[in-house]
Amino acid sequence: MPVLINLAHKELLLQRRDLHGLLLLFAMPCIFILIMSFALSEKMDGRASPLGYLLADEDGSEASASLAAALDAQEGIHRVASPGDDVQSMLERVRGDQVQFLLLIRKDYQQHLAAGELALRLYVAPGTEGVLTQVFSALVREQVMKTHLDKLAELTGGAGNLKAISASLDTVFKTTSLYTTGIGEVTPSSVQQSVPAWLLFAMFFISIPLSTTIVRERSQGTLMRLRSMGVSHSLLLIGKLLPYIMINLLQVAAMLAIGVYLIPALGGGKLEILGSLWALLLVAMASSLAAVSYGLCVAQLAQTLEQATIVAGVFNIIMAAVGGIMVPRYVMPPVMQDLSVFSPMAWGLDGFLEIILRAGDVKDVAPDAMLLTGFAVILLALASVLAKQHEKR
Amino acid sequence: MLLIQSLSYQYKKSDGFALRDLSLHVAPGALFGLLGPNGAGKTTLLSMLSGSLPHPQGSIQLAGRNINLASHGDVSLVPQEYAFYENLTIRENLQFFARIQSATTNSVDAAVATTGLEDKLGYRASQLSGGLKRRLNLAIGLLSRPLLLLLDEPTVGIDPHSRRFLLQAIKTINAEGTTVVYTSHYMEEVEYLCDYIAIIDRGQLVAQGDLRSLLEPGLNVKTNIELTEPLSSKELKDLRLVCPVEQRGEHLICNTKGSSADLAAVFSMLATAGAVVVTVRHGVQNLEELFLRLTNHSLRD
Numbered sequence: 001m002p003v004l005i006n007l008a009h010k011e012l013l014l015q016r017r018d019l020h021g022l023l024l025l026f027a028m029p030c031i032f033i034l035i036m037s038f039a040l041s042e043k044m045d046g047r048a049s050p051l052g053y054l055l056a057d058e059d060g061s062e063a064s065a066s067l068a069a070a071l072d073a074q075e076g077i078h079r080v081a082s083p084g085d086d087v088q089s090m091l092e093r094v095r096g097d098q099v100q101f102l103l104l105i106r107k108d109y110q111q112h113l114a115a116g117e118l119a120l121r122l123y124v125a126p127g128t129e130g131v132l133t134q135v136f137s138a139l140v141r142e143q144v145m146k147t148h149l150d151k152l153a154e155l156t157g158g159a160g161n162l163k164a165i166s167a168s169l170d171t172v173f174k175t176t177s178l179y180t181t182g183i184g185e186v187t188p189s190s191v192q193q194s195v196p197a198w199l200l201f202a203m204f205f206i207s208i209p210l211s212t213t214i215v216r217e218r219s220q221g222t223l224m225r226l227r228s229m230g231v232s233h234s235l236l237l238i239g240k241l242l243p244y245i246m247i248n249l250l251q252v253a254a255m256l257a258i259g260v261y262l263i264p265a266l267g268g269g270k271l272e273i274l275g276s277l278w279a280l281l282l283v284a285m286a287s288s289l290a291a292v293s294y295g296l297c298v299a300q301l302a303q304t305l306e307q308a309t310i311v312a313g314v315f316n317i318i319m320a321a322v323g324g325i326m327v328p329r330y331v332m333p334p335v336m337q338d339l340s341v342f343s344p345m346a347w348g349l350d351g352f353l354e355i356i357l358r359a360g361d362v363k364d365v366a367p368d369a370m371l372l373t374g375f376a377v378i379l380l381a382l383a384s385v386l387a388k389q390h391e392k393r
Numbered sequence: 394m395l396l397i398q399s400l401s402y403q404y405k406k407s408d409g410f411a412l413r414d415l416s417l418h419v420a421p422g423a424l425f426g427l428l429g430p431n432g433a434g435k436t437t438l439l440s441m442l443s444g445s446l447p448h449p450q451g452s453i454q455l456a457g458r459n460i461n462l463a464s465h466g467d468v469s470l471v472p473q474e475y476a477f478y479e480n481l482t483i484r485e486n487l488q489f490f491a492r493i494q495s496a497t498t499n500s501v502d503a504a505v506a507t508t509g510l511e512d513k514l515g516y517r518a519s520q521l522s523g524g525l526k527r528r529l530n531l532a533i534g535l536l537s538r539p540l541l542l543l544l545d546e547p548t549v550g551i552d553p554h555s556r557r558f559l560l561q562a563i564k565t566i567n568a569e570g571t572t573v574v575y576t577s578h579y580m581e582e583v584e585y586l587c588d589y590i591a592i593i594d595r596g597q598l599v600a601q602g603d604l605r606s607l608l609e610p611g612l613n614v615k616t617n618i619e620l621t622e623p624l625s626s627k628e629l630k631d632l633r634l635v636c637p638v639e640q641r642g643e644h645l646i647c648n649t650k651g652s653s654a655d656l657a658a659v660f661s662m663l664a665t666a667g668a669v670v671v672t673v674r675h676g677v678q679n680l681e682e683l684f685l686r687l688t689n690h691s692l693r694d
Contacts (some may be wrong), residue, residue, distance in 0.1 A: 220474045220476055220477075221473070221476035222476045224444075224472060224476065225472060225490075225533070228440075228465070228468070228493075229490070229493050231493060298403040331651060389405075
C-alpha cells in the first residue's frame, strides 16, 4: 500500500509540475467551452434569432403586410433591414451568405393564394444548413396558415381540413437554394458544407508536425550544423515552406477526392466543385501558406516539443471555433461574428465556400486569398526575426 | 592556421560575458585540446569558429582570412548532440549533408571509410547504438574535407571500444592534415590525443601551451601518495612538520620540492604511523589535477 501511495503521489507531483500538460488538460477545454458556449448561446437559449431573413414584398397589399407583420412578431427569426434594396440586390446578399433567407411575396399575392398558385418563394443562402431551412420554412408556413386560413380553406373546401390546407401550401410556397451558379432547385448536401470546413481545419494542423520538427532540429543541434554549413535563415525557412505546402495540397486533393468519390460510393451526398479550379488552387495555396507560416512562427516561440504541440494545437482549435469551422458563423451572436473576421480559418473557409457553394472564380476569392497571404507574410517575417534571435540567446 | 584575437561575446539576457578578450593561436595540422568547465565558453567559441554565431567583438582568422569570409567547407563543426535526422538512414543523412555542402560522392565514401560505417549505411539513425551515432556525427563533419575540424565532446556516452575507435579515427584525420580543435571533459582523452592545449574558464584563457610544458612541474614538485586509508589528524599534523601536505581522501599531496631528504622523511613518518601505501606518483601532475587547480576545484553546476 505505501508503495502504491508513493507511486500515485509521484504521478500527481509530476503532473502538477508539467505546465504544458496542465494547459492541455485544463486551459484548452476551458477556452473551448467558453468559445463554443458563446458561439451557440443565442441559438440554444432562443434569446435572439440566428435566422435572419430579407423580405421583398412585390405585392404591397394589406394581405402581404399582415403576413410581414406576423413574421415580424414571430420569435426565433428576425428580419434584416434592407431599405431601398431591389429584389436582385437582396438575392445577391443571400447568395453571398450575408443573410440566410429571402422571402419573396409575389405580386398579386392574395389572388395567387386563392388560386392555389405560387405566391411565396423562399430563397436560401448556399451556406445555410438544411435543418435551419426546414425550421424557417415551417415558421413561414405556420404564419401563412394563421393569417390567410380563410383563403386556404376556400381553396381546400373548409377550415377543418388541415391536412389539405397544409398540402396546398406546397403549391403556394416554394423553397429554392441559391447554391448553384444560377437559381436552381437543388439544395447543397451536408458534404458541400462540411468538407471545406474540415479540410481547412486539417490543413492548419500541419503546424504541429512542422513546429515540432524545427524544435527537434534546434535542440539536437541540426540547425546549428546546417547554419555552420552556410545555410541562411531564409533558405531554411523556404526549405520548410515548400514541402509542407506540398503536403497541404496533397491533403486538399485527398479530402476533396473523399467528398467527390468515397462519400457518394458509401451512399452519402456528393461534393460538387462548382467554381473555378484555379480559384480552388489559389485558396488552397493561400490557406497553406498561412498554415505553414503559423507553424514556423510557433516553432520559433516554443522552446520544447511539448510547447510546440500544445501552442499549435490549442490555437488551431481556437481559430477553428472562432472561424466558423465547428459551428456556422451565422448562428453565432454578433460579437462572435465580429470576432470571427480575425480568424484566418474564417478567410480560408469563405474562400472555399465561395468556390464550392457559390461557383466563385479567382476574382471572387481574391480578397480572402490576399488576407491569408498577408497573414502569412507577417508571420514569416516574425518567424525570421525570432529565428535570428534564437541564435543569439 | 587559426588566429583568435581579443574575442568577446555576451549573450542577450546574460549578466556576464560568455567570452572575454580571448586570444588563441592554433598551428596548422595541430590537434588542439580546448578545455574548460561547464559554462566556460567552449561551445560559444566553437559556434563562432564554425560561423553559426557572429562575433561582433574581436577577430577570428583562418589561414589568414577572416572566418566570415572563409569558405564554409573549410571549417566543420561536429556538435556534442546527435546533429542528424533520426528517421533517415546513415546513407540518406550523409547524402543530405553532402548535397548541402556540394560535397562529392568521393567525400561521402571517404567519410564512411574513416568512420567504419560501410556495413551500416542502410540503417536508420534511430536504430543505431550510441557509438555508431557518434561515428555518423563525425562522418557528417568530414564530408566537406575541412581544413579545420571542430569536435565538441565527440565521445560522450559511448563504450570504451567505440571511444578507442573514435579517438584513433580522429588521430588518423589529423595525421592526414586536418587541423582539429577538440573539446572534452575526459582529460585522459585530451592527454592521449592533443599536442597543444588551452584551458578557458569564465570566458577567459587561464593556460595554454603544449601538453609537456603545461604538465611540467617546475619548482612546484609534488608527490601523490595513495594510502589504503586516510591519516588521522594527529598523524597528518606530524607529517606537516616535515613538508607541506594536503590530504584528499586516501591521497596525500606532498610538496617535496624535489628534495629526496623530504621524501625519505615522509615515507619514514608513514612507516611509523603504520600506513599502507598503494601507489606513489612523483614529479608530474596529470591534466586533471592541473585543470582542477586552474579552475579552482569548485562545482560549477
